[in-house]
Amino acid sequence: MTDTPLLQVDEVTVTRENGKKLLDQVNLRVGHGEVTGVLGRNGAGKTTLAYTVMGLPSYRPNSGRIFFEGKDITNLSITDRSRLGITLAWQYPARYEGITVAEYLRLSRKDATRRELEEALDFIQMEPFYLDRFVDKALSGGERKRLELASIYLMRPKLAILDEPDSGVDLLALGDVIKLFKKLIDFGSSVLVITHRDDIASACDRAYLLCNGKVMLEGQPVAVKQYFMSLCSPCSDPLLAGGVISNESQ
């Protein structure tokens, strides 16, 4: 084992044109073979953090740096980061007209056999008949989210960022999410899981609490979870309690 963490987010600030800080001097690390959790209420900046690590063009840090396996990736494109081994299971995955589930999954592993595709679907409890369906309106949001997890199962990235894999309708039970973490770690992946649910924290090795774009707390998941449950809902910060962080659109 090496001392260099897999992912290191170093003092990262992401600001909008109107001056609003979506992320405010965020420090975060994900160790090799670890499941790291980011907790926070709706609107805390969790998805923003995921986008920033993935390298979305409109989420480039205004200051701070991001390192992956010790390499500065702050200025790399999404494609380059993905090819280094980072991928993201989106909170709201896009739809793709005319592309079948089988074709979609093969984007994550070109040479996957039908058998392997079925195995990946089985892992997230989808029947093989889905392989011939299209990744468009015919699939529900929940089904598309599960498909993202199946993609990650096939891709075996070094770092899997999972944005709220446990929330929404038609999704996996907590136990299945934990099973997914285990499987990914077995494959040699590390996980950065984003959630607003406290119970998911139990399955993490370490956790962060994000609030209003700032890291409020970092450490043992139990402690972070306790803090989150006792102080965050309802929010104890008089500045934030006015609904500023609870008005996320979806």
Add this chain to the structure above:
Amino acid sequence: MNLSNEYMSLIEIAEKAGEPIRTDDAHVIVHANNIIAAKDIPGLEIDAEETEFGIRASFTVKAGAVLKKPVHLCFGHLGKEGKQIIESRIVLEEGAKAKFYSHCIFPNAVKFLHAMEGDIVVGKGADMTYEEVHVHGPEGKIEVRPLTRVVVDEKGRYVSNFSLIEGRVGILYLDVEVDVVGWLGSAEITSKVYGKYDDICNVKDTIRLSGEKSSGLAKARVVLKDNSFGKFFGEVQGAADGSKGHVDCTEIVQGNAKAEAVPVVSVVHPGAEITHEAAIGRIANEKLWGLMAKGLTENEAIDVIVSGLLR
């Protein structure tokens, strides 16, 4: 005249573009204004004659006849310049079922006019699918004018797919008008066009629903790049009680291309219901980013999205 070379070339290109043409299936193969091959089958009558610039043909699928394999029509020209005019009439009698597969092949056309005037009658309870696939060359400005008029009777069903994806479009005036006059009749027309360079793509789909409980869908997928221009005009009119229609148009614009979409939904009977959706513009970022996070470059992601859309 020995046209065996033309025959072989057309057959070969048609096979690459879609379903192969087998000699024992019903077919009509035309090069310029020469009928090189024609074959009818039980249940299908074909009457074709050569005209000055093309052919005039009529196809009748007899009452109750269900054609198991598609009828292949292949209209082509291997030359660079010229003109071809195809006049056709297709009648499906009561309860007939057939699929017509039309290949229009102009691999070398630079200055060419290809016009088609088609009349289609879908009889009571008849079921007709019409696929038209064009294969054009990489150069030149072929002008393509497919004009189709369709009438659909009681419980009849008309499904058409027009596709001009291979090679340059040139100048396209696609014009389909369908009248669903019978109770429970339906029409579904889909047009897929990929414009490049300075291609001009005009797609006009009109469906009038005058049969009670009739239904119609006009769908277009147009991808435009370079300096091409595309215009989609889609109209569905609800003119009878319980008629339901939908216009669905997506136009993707890249480079300096320009696009217009005019969805017209009109209702002239209070019991009709017509809806529409139109998306026009560049590929949504989240679609691109979603694929890039799987390791694709932006251009690879565009290719995947475009080929899905035009499939």
